[in-house]
Amino acid sequence: MSIDRRQFLTVGGAVLASVALAPGMRLIELAQARSPDEAVTSLQRWGMLVDTTRCAEGCSACVTACNKENGLQQNVRLDIRPQWIRTVTLRDEHTGYVQTLPMMCQHCEEPPCADVCPTGASFRRADGIVLVDRHICIGCRYCMMACPYKARSFVHENLTDQRANVPRGKGTVEACTMCVHRVDEGRIPACVEACNSDGGKALTFGDMKDPASEIAKRLATQQSEEIRPDLALDTGVRYQGL
């Protein structure tokens, strides 16, 4: 096969242009991804969708995974044991219909815990994850009074064997962090991972603001609801089949 000079120049130019432009295109892609040192932005909102119809009674895969991931000891008296996620059983007063679902911090857009916190230790990250800054929490427990979902626990006892990724402290309040340490590495929360592998695949995690994400697509096309929608808190955790 032979090519004339004109063809050579055309193909050669195109190849050269691609080689020159490719890093630039790659840069745009990189600019959209977030490096670990970069601040989170409100361009994302992390959320979770719970399909309660797939949540089987007696299954506690999400709870076990959460306790393991975050180093929550289980040898603590039940009434003071921190529980970041729990399974709640509902029985309809009139029909007797029973269902099970996981409850945890609902990561509100307008979190009452952050409103009442005197020091600002309870806060909502720009990407929607509600956290407690253990360095400025004074342990007043006002957030626990204010949370409508009973999502928070107070650390009543000395802690041992803490996870390096999950700072905790006696005398401070804590709750589900949506596994922020994993999310920041591009991974999904431990409960979601466990539910997918060992449970009923009831949990979907993702960026609710990314129209291409599974959670955004499902929220846009299927019915879902918040718990206590009357409070208008715009929760990041939504439920189906309630």
Add this chain to the structure above:
Amino acid sequence: MKSIDFREIEGRSLGYYALLAFFGVLVLIGLGAAYYMETNGHHVTGMNNQIVWGIPHVFAVFMIVSASGVLNVASIASVFGRTMYKPLARLSGLLAITLLIGGLTVLVLDLGKPDRLIVAMTTYNFKSIFAWNIFLYTGFMVVVAVYLWMMMERRMNVHTHTAGLAAFIWRLTLTTGTGSIFGFLIARQAYDSALLAPMFIIMSFSFGLAIFVLYTMAAYNLTGRPLGDAILRRLKNLLGVFVASVLYFVVVYHLTNLYMTAHHDFERFILLDGGVYTALFWIGQILIGSIVPLVILFHPRLGGSRRMIALAAALVLVGAFCQIYVIIVGGQAFPLILFPGKIVSSSFFDGAIGQYRPSLPEIALGIGGVSLALAMTTFAIKVLPFLPASLADSDVDPHQAAVKATETAHA
């Protein structure tokens, strides 16, 4: 009217030192209890993840509410110009400061991280009522201290009315802030009501005055200074009006809830089948704390007896304690309603009545706080002239004084 002769108490008797030592020991026990809870963690208390605020908060709120209310006696003199209350104004201001310090001490020492108090004083979230309260409480102490200075320094007396007015407005704001700690909690059935702020204000009137009456009677009794019937009669009538007003607010609060079907379960819990909370409400708050004192205070014969007045004031305080216990602990014991129409259960006590038994260290901390307030007051009246040498009828009541003067002139 002749000028009031304020004098320090002598305070050299064995009894005086014994009293101070007694309070001192209770304060030390309270501090020890706080240290014990702090080092071990809150698992040694009765509090848990269901009842997060317990007896320490009942003591703290009781004292903070009373602190603002006890200042009323001074306000009646300085702001509303009732001369008969003027001799009582200094003690009223003093008790306001000491009770507030006592209450705040308990509150702070119950924090999970009391060592981080400096964080609370330097890092603020201004949407939090707690953050406002830090300013309202510290500001209150400054305003009342200035007010006391205006009253006690002859050169400054002309400013007493202005300072008294400022302190009066401040104290109303402060109690609004305390009531709003609960009033602004949207999540819970017991709270989330604008009624709580004014109710806390009227509660402060009643509790504060009861403490004032008891402290005055005790101080004058123990120092052997004359205390006339005229002033006691005024105070006990006022106390009766305040107790009735609190009762009115309590009735309106529950009637409002009873009208709303969504609140029926909560009302049933407090009024009918809440066990200890129902008992504390009906027997402690309503019977012992409201009805019996009202009968005593307005009874033609009983109301004239000093012992009965003291008893009535003490019962008001017992009722006050029960009332705050029912509001704070009872309000938390009733579970959050996440799924209306569903019977809920979980390992985290969803849908279950919260269990709480006050532990000894918590109670010791609370008593330590009360003792701190009483010790500071009892010490202060020795070093500065807070108490009038006499509260005899002829010295405090302008009419009595006039009658006496006429009699002397005729003689």
